[in-house]
Amino acid sequence: MKRVSLLLLFLFLFLQKNIAADRLVSYELVKHYSKESLTERWKSWGIPKLFAPIKSGVNIYEIIYHTAWHDGSTVKASGLFFVPENHAGPLPLLSYQHGTDVKKDRVVGGKAEHTIALIFAADGYAVSMPDYLGLGKGEGKHLYQHAETEATACIDMLRTVKIISEKIGVALDENKLFLSGYSQGGHATMAMHKMIEEKFSDEFEVRASSPMSGVYDLYKTQDPIMFAPTRHPFFLPYLILSYQEVYQFYDGDVRDIFKPPYDKIILELFSGEHGDREVNKMLPSVPIDMIRDSFVQEYKTNPDFPFTKLLQKNSLYDWKPKAPVQLCYCKDDDIVLAGNSVLAYETMKKNGANHVSLRQAGKKFDHIKCAGVTMLYTKMWLDSFIKGSRKGRKGPVLKRWLLALGKVFADKRM
Numbered sequence: 038m039k040r041v042s043l044l045l046l047f048l049f050l051f052l053q054k055n056i057a058a059d060r061l062v063s064y065e066l067v068k069h070y071s072k073e074s075l076t077e078r079w080k081s082w083g084i085p086k087l088f089a090p091i092k093s094g095v096n097i098y099e100i101i102y103h104t105a106w107h108d109g110s111t112v113k114a115s116g117l118f119f120v121p122e123n124h125a126g127p128l129p130l131l132s133y134q135h136g137t138d139v140k141k142d143r144v145v146g147g148k149a150e151h152t153i154a155l156i157f158a159a160d161g162y163a164v165s166m167p168d169y170l171g172l173g174k175g176e177g178k179h180l181y182q183h184a185e186t187e188a189t190a191c192i193d194m195l196r197t198v199k200i201i202s203e204k205i206g207v208a209l210d211e212n213k214l215f216l217s218g219y220s221q222g223g224h225a226t227m228a229m230h231k232m233i234e235e236k237f238s239d240e241f242e243v244r245a246s247s248p249m250s251g252v253y254d255l256y257k258t259q260d261p262i263m264f265a266p267t268r269h270p271f272f273l274p275y276l277i278l279s280y281q282e283v284y285q286f287y288d289g290d291v292r293d294i295f296k297p298p299y300d301k302i303i304l305e306l307f308s309g310e311h312g313d314r315e316v317n318k319m320l321p322s323v324p325i326d327m328i329r330d331s332f333v334q335e336y337k338t339n340p341d342f343p344f345t346k347l348l349q350k351n352s353l354y355d356w357k358p359k360a361p362v363q364l365c366y367c368k369d370d371d372i373v374l375a376g377n378s379v380l381a382y383e384t385m386k387k388n389g390a391n392h393v394s395l396r397q398a399g400k401k402f403d404h405i406k407c408a409g410v411t412m413l414y415t416k417m418w419l420d421s422f423i424k425g426s427r428k429g430r431k432g433p434v435l436k437r438w439l440l441a442l443g444k445v446f447a448d449k450r451m
Contacts, residue, residue, distance in 0.1 A: 060193060062101040062113060064201050068145050069122075070095045075159050082152055088413050088436060094122035095158040097145055100201065101174060104193040107186050107283045115173035116194045117145065117166045119158035120207055127210035128163040129244075129423055132195055134218025134225035136408075137181070138172055139271060139316055141309035150219065153412050160416075161423075163202070163209060167194035169225065171309070179309070181272075181279040182255065184351045187225040188232040195241065215419050216246035219408050220373060223251020227353040227381075234359055243360040245422050245429055249411040250366050250373045250404065255348040258376040266322040269372055271306075271313055273324035274299075277344070278307055280351075286343035299327040354381035361392035361429045363418050367399040367407035392428050399444055413440055 070078070071094045079089060098118040106112045121128065135150045145151070154164040169190050171179035180186045195214075202209050218226040226248040233241045252259050255276075263273055274295070281291045292300045299320070306316045321327050335342045354377070362385070366378035375397075382395040396418075398410040417432025431437060 060103050061197050061200050062103060064098050064100045064118070064204075066096055067099045068097040070097075070146075070155065070159075071122075072159075075155065078152065078155070084152070084156065087439070088416070089156040089160065091159045092121070092161055093124070093159065095155055096120045096122055098201065098205075099145065099174075100194070100197055102193060102197040104170070104190045105186070106170070106177060107180060107183065112170065112176040114170055114175040114190050114193070115168045116197075117151070117154070117168075118198055118201060119154045119162075119164035119166065120205070121158055121161055121163070124161070124163075124207060127208040127213075128161065129213035129215065130165065130195075130198070130209050131157050131162045131215045131217065131419070132165045132167070132191055132226075132229065133157070134187075134191060134216075134222035134229070135166060135168075136218075136220035136222050137272070137275075137313070138179070139275065139307065139309075140312040141172055141179070143168065143173055149408070150222075153219075156412070157416065160420075162215075163198070163207065165191075165194050165198045167191045178282055179279070180283055181275045182221060182224055182252065182351055183279055183283055184224070184228040184353060185232075186283075188228040191225060191229045192232065192237065192241070212242065213244050213423065214241060215244055215422070217249065217415050217419070218251070219249040219411065220251065220404065223248040223373075224253065224353065225251075227251060227253060230358060230360070230362070231353060231356055245361040245363070245419060246358070247363040247365060247415040247418055249415060250370055250407055251353075251377065252373050253352060253354040253377045253381040255352045256345060258380055259374055262372070262374065263325045264323065267324065267372065268322075269313065269317055270320040270322060270324040270327070271316045272372075274303055274320070274327065275307060276348075278303070280344065280347045284343075284347055286347060294329060294332050295327055296329055354384050355388070357385060357388040357390045358393065359390075361394075361422075362390070363394045363396055363415065363429060365396045365398050365411035365414050367402040367404075367411070368397055369399075369401050370404045370407055372404035394429065410440070410444065 072091050075091050100116050100118055103111050104114045133154050154166050158164050167190050168175055170186050171177045216226045216230050230243055230246045233243055281287055295303050364378040364382050366375050368375050385393045396414050398414050418429050421430035
């Protein structure tokens with residue numbers, strides 16, 4: 038019996054090792070930032086070193102790995118791994134989920150959110166930044182706001198990062214796994230946190246997560262955005278095309294959901310070749326104006342309408358996290374309504390979550406300007422865990438006072 042048990046254990050470990058080896062496709066050092074070049078970047082972006090210390094340079098690795106498509110088959114996905122150049126001891130690991138991209142290609146270091154990853158890495162965090170499915174150098178289409186594949190792609194990226202860390206001689210602190218992300222990244226962060234605690238708690242332990250300005254209630258709370266003018270109407274067709282790819286909820290050609298002339302151009306606009314600005318210029322400012330009346334009427338009147346059910350299925354506010362969660366948002370966000378974070382906070386508290394906090398980062402900031410402020414609150418909060426807090430602290434009094442003062446001046450200028 039003892040020999041059988043040992044044999045089974047050996048086979049289990051052998052299979053696990055080979056599964057891990059098969060997950061990694063390739064990795065490559067693609068960019069290096071010295072402390073001096075980071076200092077120049079901070080100056081050009083107006084980032085104060087008080088909030089973003091530069092302890093070391095940063096190496097960026099591009100990773101190709103295997104993950105699951107929505108039907109369970111295997112596809113390639115990609116991402117970036119930001120590693121402090123001079124690291125002493127095990128590093129805390131942050132999985133940072135970026136905001137919405139429509140264009141497939143990305144330039145390493147070119148995105149504003151790459152600067153966020155650099156801020157954390159320069160201060161001693163190893164940072165995993167997955168591209169999700171269908172973006173970067175990944176295969177297939179991007180499945181926008183699809184909770185399951187967002188989570189699996191991010192979790193498989195973490196698994197791959199662990200493999201690469203061993204290869205490049207970087208030790209990761211298993212007790213300091215943090216999650217954060219902005220906009221779609223907030224939704225992906227919530228999906229990832231939920232999946233880890235429900236399915237992979239024996240493999241990962243989330244120390245804390247800070248989702249920022251995410252759409253956690255895709256249906257009722259976010260619904261008004263569909264019927265009002267917006268600078269970013271692309272989100273609605275992006276959702277429809279994504280859910281049709283995964284669920285085949287519409288019995289017919291997906292282009293028939295759209296009114297002319299959008300039915301003729303919609304697939305090309307979301308081919309991955311065009312950026313969000315280019316796509317938005319081709320769409321009406323009121324998102325619902327591009328959708329056929331019969332579809333809109335069903336959405337308004339039929340609670341069992343398939344698209345409605347899918348929005349509810351991919352909403353992420355109604356669960357009970359075990360690890361501390363900080364929900365950051367801005368009151369006047371014009372793209373992701375503040376009610377998403379408020380509803381998630383209130384529902385999680387009702388569900389019995391003990392360590393959920395709500396952080397309003399600004400009153401008059403729009404979605405774009407909100408990103409930088411929520412990041413500063415997120416970093417101060419996550420840093421407090423590095424310094425020994427169990428539940429999370431708001432951050433040093435001086436930093437909070439300076440940040441509040443800066444917001445007052447910013448609000449007056451708006």
